Amino acid sequence: xxxxxxxxxxxxxxxxxxxxxxxxxxxxxxxxxxxxxxxxxxxxxxxxxxxxxxxxxxxxxxxxxxxxxxxxxxxxxxxxxxxxxxxxxxxxxxxxxxxxxxxxxxxxxxxxxxxxxxxxxxxxxxxxxxxxxxxxxxxxxxxxxxxxxxxxxxxxxxxxxxxxxxxxxxxxxxxxxxxxxxxxxxxxxxxxxxxxxxxxxxxxxxxxxxxxxxxxxxxxxxxxxxxxxxxxxxxxxxxx
Amino acid sequence: xxxxxxxxxxxxxxxxxxxxxxxxxxxxxxxxxxxxxxxxxxxxxxxxxxxxxxxxxxxxxxxxxxxxxxxxxxxxxxxxxxxxxxxxxxxxxxxxxxxxxxxxxxxxxxxxxxxxxxxxxxxxxxxxxxxxxxxxxxxxxxxxxxxxxxxxxxxxxxxxxxxxxxxxxxxxxxxxxxxxxxxxxxxxxxxxxxxxxxxxxxxxxxxxxxxxxxxxxxxxxxxxxxxxxxxxxxxxxxxxxxxxxxxxxxxxxxxxxxxxxxxxxxxxxxxxxxxxxxxxxxxxxxxxxxxxxxxxxxxxxxxxxxxxxxxxxxxxxxxxxxxxxxxxxxxxxxxxxxxxxxxxxxxxxxxxxxxxxxxxxxxxxxxxxxxxxxxxxxxxxxxxxxxxxxxxxxxxxxxxxxxxxxxxxxxxxxxxxxxxxxxxxxxxxxxxxxxxxxxxxxxxxxxxxxxxxxxxxxx
Numbered sequence: 001x002x003x004x005x006x007x008x009x010x011x012x013x014x015x016x017x018x019x020x021x022x023x024x025x026x027x028x029x030x031x032x033x034x035x036x037x038x039x040x041x042x043x044x045x046x047x048x049x050x051x052x053x054x055x056x057x058x059x060x061x062x063x064x065x066x067x068x069x070x071x072x073x074x075x076x077x078x079x080x081x082x083x084x085x086x087x088x089x090x091x092x093x094x095x096x097x098x099x100x101x102x103x104x105x106x107x108x109x110x111x112x113x114x115x116x117x118x119x120x121x122x123x124x125x126x127x128x129x130x131x132x133x134x135x136x137x138x139x140x141x142x143x144x145x146x147x148x149x150x151x152x153x154x155x156x157x158x159x160x161x162x163x164x165x166x167x168x169x170x171x172x173x174x175x176x177x178x179x180x181x182x183x184x185x186x187x188x189x190x191x192x193x194x195x196x197x198x199x200x201x202x203x204x205x206x207x208x209x210x211x212x213x214x215x216x217x218x219x220x221x222x223x224x225x226x227x228x229x230x231x232x233x234x235x236x237x238x239x240x
Numbered sequence: 241x242x243x244x245x246x247x248x249x250x251x252x253x254x255x256x257x258x259x260x261x262x263x264x265x266x267x268x269x270x271x272x273x274x275x276x277x278x279x280x281x282x283x284x285x286x287x288x289x290x291x292x293x294x295x296x297x298x299x300x301x302x303x304x305x306x307x308x309x310x311x312x313x314x315x316x317x318x319x320x321x322x323x324x325x326x327x328x329x330x331x332x333x334x335x336x337x338x339x340x341x342x343x344x345x346x347x348x349x350x351x352x353x354x355x356x357x358x359x360x361x362x363x364x365x366x367x368x369x370x371x372x373x374x375x376x377x378x379x380x381x382x383x384x385x386x387x388x389x390x391x392x393x394x395x396x397x398x399x400x401x402x403x404x405x406x407x408x409x410x411x412x413x414x415x416x417x418x419x420x421x422x423x424x425x426x427x428x429x430x431x432x433x434x435x436x437x438x439x440x441x442x443x444x445x446x447x448x449x450x451x452x453x454x455x456x457x458x459x460x461x462x463x464x465x466x467x468x469x470x471x472x473x474x475x476x477x478x479x480x481x482x483x484x485x486x487x488x489x490x491x492x493x494x495x496x497x498x499x500x501x502x503x504x505x506x507x508x509x510x511x512x513x514x515x516x517x518x519x520x521x522x523x524x525x526x527x528x529x530x531x532x533x534x535x536x537x538x539x540x541x542x543x544x545x546x547x548x549x550x551x552x553x554x555x556x557x558x559x560x561x562x563x564x565x566x567x568x569x570x571x572x573x574x575x576x577x578x579x580x581x582x583x584x585x586x587x588x589x590x591x592x593x594x595x596x597x598x599x600x601x602x603x604x605x606x607x608x609x610x611x612x613x614x615x616x617x618x619x620x621x622x623x624x625x626x627x628x629x630x631x632x633x634x635x636x637x638x639x640x641x642x643x644x645x646x647x648x649x650x651x652x653x654x655x656x657x658x659x660x661x662x663x664x665x666x667x668x669x670x671x672x673x674x675x676x677x678x679x680x681x682x683x684x685x686x687x688x689x690x691x692x693x694x695x696x697x698x699x
Contacts, residue, residue: 042626054625063475069383070369070376089372090295090365093383095305099475101625105305105365108296131294132365196475236293240302240630 001139001153002171002180002189003053006207007160009214010039010051010221014157017222020053023155024137025226029127031110032226032237036102036137037152039221048216050208053161055152056081056102056137057192057200064094064103073134079166079201080139082123088133095134099196104240106131111235113228149174158212166201251669254516258408258665259415261511261658262424269658276651283644286637287362295365297637303630304620308638309363311613312645314488315495316356317390317467318608322496323349323397324460325528327404328453336671337524340516343664344507345500346401351652352499353394355645360386362641382470389466393459400452402431406445407666410435464492471619477554478619481547487539494532495608498582501525501601503653505594507662516663519594526586526597529604533583540579557629558622566631567618570610578607 011018018039030036037055044050058081065073065081072088075081095103110129119127124142126135140150144163148154153161153173164171164180171180183189189203208216290297300307326345330338338345360383361367377384409432416425435441468488471479501522508517547555562571582600585591591600623629634642656662 038625040626052626067381067383067473069378069381069387070372071378072372072376087369087372087376088366089369091360091363091383092305092365093381093470095302096471096476096479096620097474099624101303101623101627104302106294107298107301108294134365198475234293236296238296238301 001055001058001150001202002162002164002178002183002205003202004160004162004173004187004205004207004211005050005052005209006205006211007158007209008039008051008053008156008207009158009209009212010041011157012209012214012218012221013212015222017224018051018053019155019157020152020161021224022227023151024055025224026155027140027151028125028138029112029116029129029228030135030226031106031112031129033240034104034135035224036104036135038102041219041221044208044216046216048208049219050216051221052192052204053152054100054102054192055202056139057100057198057202058139060199060201061197063097063099063198067093067097069093076141078141078144080141081136082138082141083126083134083136084123085126085130085133085135086121088130090132090134092134099193099198100200103134103136105134107238108236109234111226111228111237254663254669255411255415255665257511257513257516258661258663259412261662262412262660265658269654273651273654276647276654279647280644280651283641283647286640286644290362290637290641291367297635299633299635299638301630301632303623303627304617304632306363306616306620307632308613308634308642309359311609311616312642313356313359313363314467314612314615315609316352316359316645316649317464318488318492318495318612319499319605320349320352320356320393320397320496321460321464321489321492322352322500323347323401324456325493325496326500327400328456328460331449331453332457337520339667339671340513340663341500341504341521342404342667343401343660343662344503345496346397346404347653347656347660347662348496348499348503349397350394350401351649351656353390353397354652355649357390357394358645358648382466382473385466386470389459389463393456393463396452396456396459400449400456403445403449403452404664404667405431405660406433406435407437408661408664409433410437411665412661460492461489464489471615476619476624477552477622478558478615481543483539483543487536487543490532490535490539491608491611494529494536495605497525497529497532498601498604498608501529501598502605505598505601507657511657511662513663516668522594522597523592526592526600529597529600530583530586533579533604537579540575554622558618561621561629562614562618567614570614571618574607574611574614577603578611 016022020037021035021039024030024037028036037053040052040054041049042052058079062075062081065075069091070087070089072084073081073094074084092105095105106129109131112129116127116129119125121128122142124138126138129135143150149163149172153163159173159175162171162173162178166180169180171178171183184203187205189205191200191203208214298307323346326338327342331342361370364370373384373387409428413425413428413432416428465485465488468484472481472484474480504517504521508514544559548559561567582604585596585600617632621629621632
């Protein structure tokens with residue numbers, strides 16, 4: 001995945017909460033307060049801020065996979081990191097190990113829409129949420145198999161999110177197809193906390209939304225919302 | 241000291257005193273047990289709520305995802321090092337003064353391990369899937385290392401508690417009078433394994449104890465190192481350091497010494513063991529504890545100076561929150577009341593008394609729990625991404641379960657002290673002999689029931 005921060009304005013221009021997060025919540029029935037793709041607002045060295053949409057980094061040397069005592073977190077052959085919530089024992093050592101804060105725990109019975117409860121569970125979409133287990137961004141492997149982009153990439157109004165394959169060296173944001181390696185090196189792409197050696201599969205192109213007309217000094221974004229109010233019996237929401 | 245030169249009256253007093261708690265229970269004891277059971281019942285109720293509602297009933301959330309449970313896990317596994325230190329390390333160096341308290345230290349080890357090992361299970365989001373650890377266990381996970389290390393240590397220390405108990409079981413078997421309950425007689429007969437004290441048996445026991453004594457030391461060191469590795473194997477700023485292993489082992493022995501001093505003080509008073517547990521034991525252990533305040537302070541200094549000098553990203557936040565921020569009070573309490581004050585209490589000749597050293601030990605125990613809490617909670621609070629730092633306040637469920645754990649610890653010790661001799665009678669008799677200058681315990685008349693149970697004393 002490549003996220004072009006030059007095109008990310010935290011959805012200030014559309015006046016909505018970040019749409020990648022919203023699409024992810026909608027598509028995955030992610031329970032509140034889980035923002036599997038979270039748009040952090042971080043300070044820039046010269047003042048002002050940038051928005052950094054942060055999905056699971058799907059590290060090639062994933063600390064969470066390394067520490068899991070039961071192999072509930074694993075690498076798929078395609079190279080994404082998934083969680084088997086039917087095996088997870090809820091020890092949360094992966095949450096301690098993740099240096100990107102990209103793991104979310106079902107502390108209680110999470111509120112979810114009825115359609116989530118009727119789904120057949122699979123680690124590829126993680127619905128319905130299972131209490132006492134960990135969830136996170138799964139890079140939408142089921143969508144990829146059917147030839148669609150992940151929810152976040154589809155939801156982005158500025159087409160800032162590219163999705164592709166490192167081995168086939170290709171990625172697309174839905175508008176254009178890029179040669180991945182050239183795209184990354186030409187635009188000085190970097191990865192989060194590269195020095196940790198986690199080898200993330202998410203690359204960032206530096207920027208603060210300038211390509212879509214955002215000034216770095218224009219701070220703030222709309223807070224994330226969870227569209228469903230339906231409560232399953234005994235459901236509770238919590239804060240992170 | 242040769243067994244033959246031990247005065248018969250002294251040995252008789254020792255045996256009587258050592259076995260007295262086994263002979264009968266007082267009303268006070270029953271009330272104490274009832275109280276502990278009540279506290280445990282509240283904890284069980286809290287845990288039932290947690291199972292029903294999920295971990296949402298705790299104060300933990302995504303960003304500070306471990307709290308009181310994991311801190312207490314580290315704390316209890318830490319105090320389990322009391323037994324290893326006293327009965328293995330000191331035995332290996334042929335010290336003799338500690339023989340009268342080795343049994344208590346070994347009780348602490350076994351009981352603390354049992355209680356400590358419960359915490360990771362209580363902390364699980366899906367306790368119903370605990371068997372997955374065996375079915376799908378990955379040896380690469382630090383948690384699996386904990387499972388192996390702690391179960392090895394518990395097995396080893398139970399065996400190491402049992403071996404020196406064999407001659408005492410035989411003593412119980414032989415000295416229990418005819419009116420002793422039959423189950424007790426049967427229990428001691430089985431547990432004594434036919435001990436008659438023959439030279440061949442003695443040689444065997446001696447060898448077994450020596451082997452276990454040597455084996456248990458590296459196991460103990462590895463256990464707390466592995467416990468520290470569930471933190472040190474992560475990339476988080478305050479955890480990502482090589483000093484965690486030795487630092488945790490030092491902290492474990494430190495709090496273990498404090499635990500044994502407190503238990504010694506309590507049992508000495510309650511079971512009237514003044515003749516066998518004297519100022520000698522308190523002062524010697526006190527000196528050890530004072531030495532460990534220095535080791536702990538040194539480890540802290542290393543950690544804080546090496547990172548504080550450079551002030552890498554994250555450490556600025558960590559040091560701020562510890563020294564001037566939300567963890568200021570617990571942090572400085574640990575430094576002052578956990579490191580400085582106990583050392584001073586032991587080193588100052590005026591306070592180097594049994595009460596003074598006991599107070600120092602209580603301070604160490606309390607602040608070492610705080611220290612474990614700070615490691616876990618303050619460590620996890622350091623933000624890893626640009627978000628507002630989270631906060632964590634333990635909920636009533638966590639507090640109730642923590643109280644229940646301490647009650648369970650006290651309950652198991654109380655029951656052990658009632659069923660097994662709390663003094664290693666044979667070892668004290670054979671290796672130590674009467675202490676010069678120790679006041680002979682005033683032989684208070686035992687209740688009639690006890691006399692019957694203890695049998696007639698050989699003249």
